[in-house]
Amino acid sequence: MSSALDRKASRRAVVTGGVAAGVGLALGSPSQAATEKKSPLPRKFRRIAVEEAFTLPEVAKEMQKIARGPGESLDLPLIRGVYDAAPGYENLNFLSGLLDVEDRRLQEMDRLGVDMHVLSLTAPGVQMFDADRACELATLANDGLAAVISRHPRRFAGLASFAPQAPQRAVKEMERAIRSLKLNGFIVNSHTNNEYFDDPKYWPLLEAAEALDACIYIHPRAPSDGLKGPLHAYALDAATWGYGVEVGTHVVRMMVSGVFDRFPKLKICIGHMGEAVHFWIWRITFMNSRAQSGGRAPKTQLTMAEYFQRNFVITTSGVEDPLALDYSIKKIGIDKVMWAIDYPYQPSQPAVEFMDAAPLSDADKAKVYHQNAERIFHIAPL
Numbered sequence: 001m002s003s004a005l006d007r008k009a010s011r012r013a014v015v016t017g018g019v020a021a022g023v024g025l026a027l028g029s030p031s032q033a034a035t036e037k038k039s040p041l042p043r044k045f046r047r048i049a050v051e052e053a054f055t056l057p058e059v060a061k062e063m064q065k066i067a068r069g070p071g072e073s074l075d076l077p078l079i080r081g082v083y084d085a086a087p088g089y090e091n092l093n094f095l096s097g098l099l100d101v102e103d104r105r106l107q108e109m110d111r112l113g114v115d116m117h118v119l120s121l122t123a124p125g126v127q128m129f130d131a132d133r134a135c136e137l138a139t140l141a142n143d144g145l146a147a148v149i150s151r152h153p154r155r156f157a158g159l160a161s162f163a164p165q166a167p168q169r170a171v172k173e174m175e176r177a178i179r180s181l182k183l184n185g186f187i188v189n190s191h192t193n194n195e196y197f198d199d200p201k202y203w204p205l206l207e208a209a210e211a212l213d214a215c216i217y218i219h220p221r222a223p224s225d226g227l228k229g230p231l232h233a234y235a236l237d238a239a240t241w242g243y244g245v246e247v248g249t250h251v252v253r254m255m256v257s258g259v260f261d262r263f264p265k266l267k268i269c270i271g272h273m274g275e276a277v278h279f280w281i282w283r284i285t286f287m288n289s290r291a292q293s294g295g296r297a298p299k300t301q302l303t304m305a306e307y308f309q310r311n312f313v314i315t316t317s318g319v320e321d322p323l324a325l326d327y328s329i330k331k332i333g334i335d336k337v338m339w340a341i342d343y344p345y346q347p348s349q350p351a352v353e354f355m356d357a358a359p360l361s362d363a364d365k366a367k368v369y370h371q372n373a374e375r376i377f378h379i380a381p382l
C-alpha cells in the first residue's frame, strides 16, 4: 500500500520535479516572461510575505522515515501527523501545500494580490537528520530555492538552510547560499539536538551570518527535551504554545549569554509577532541586570532591551491581532516589523485582510508590507 506521503504527494505534479529539471535555468527564459505577465495588477502596496514554508520530495521522504522511527522528540507528534497521516491530524493537509510552489500557491498569490513569498524549508528543516544527510538536504533545498527564484524572480525569494550539526560544513553552505545562489538570508528551526546558539560550537554560524550581512530567521520547532514535560498534552507541543516557548527561550538565552557582544551586527528575525519576547523585555532587562550584579548571569556590554532593539526584527506570522501589532510597532519601531502569512499553516486571505485593515498610515503600511523586507532580506525594490 502506498504511504500517506506517496498518496498526498501524487495528487499533483509537484514543483520539485520542475526544480530538479530547472536547476540552472537562465533568467529571462520564455517561461519566466509568461509568468511575469500574469502578475497582479499594480496595487497600492507590494505585498511580501516572509515566513512561507515549502518542502521537497526528498526531504519529505526523510521526514516520513523519522515519523515512522522511534524517538522522544516533541516534534514527533506533528511530524507523524503531517508526513504519516497519524490520527488526529486528518483536518490538516499541509504536505501538498508544502510540496507545491509554482502551481496552486502562485494562483492563490495572484488571486489575493500577494506579490512575493520569501520561502523557507519547513520546520524542523534538516535539524533532525544525521549530519551527512542534513548537509546534503540543505544543499538540495538551497539549489531548489535558487532554481524556483530564477524562474519567478519577482514572486519568490528564499532563506537558505544549513546544518548546525556540522558547523564547519554549514559555514561553507551559508557562504555558497548567499554569494553564489544569492539567497536572501537564513532559516534555522530553533534548537539542534537540544542545544542553542549561545553554545560556542555554533558561533562560527553566527560569525558567518554577520559577515555575510544575512539575517537568520529563528523559526520554531517543538520544545527541546529539557523543556517538553508539561507541553506534550492538549496539543501544546506546536503552535498553540510550545513553539513560542521554544523560540523565546532560545533568543533570551542568546541575549543573556552575551553572544551579541561578540557579533554586534548579527541580525535575528523571529516570527509570530516577536514570540512575545518584546512583551516581556522590560522585566527580562530588569531581572537580568539584577542577575548580572549577583554574578548569576554573565556581564554584558548592553542591556537586554538594547540587544533586542539593535539585533532583532520580528514578523506578524500567524498573529492577526491588531493590538499586538500596535504594541509591537510602538515598542520596537515601524522599521522592525514585517508582514508574513505562515503559508500553508495559516490561511492567506485573513493575513492579507488583517494587514489591509491595520490602522497605519500608507507610509507605515508600506514598510510592514514590503520595504522592511526589501531592506532586511536584500530584495530588489520594484
Ligand code: 1WB
Residues within 6 Å of the ligand: 053, 078, 122, 123, 124, 238, 239, 318, 342, 345
Ligand atoms: C504548524 C505551524 C505546524 C508551523 C508546523 O509544522 C509548522 C501548525 C512544521 O500550525 O501546526 C509553522 O511553520 O508555523
Ligand code: MN
Residues within 6 Å of the ligand: 051, 053, 219, 317, 342, 345
Ligand atoms: Mn512558520
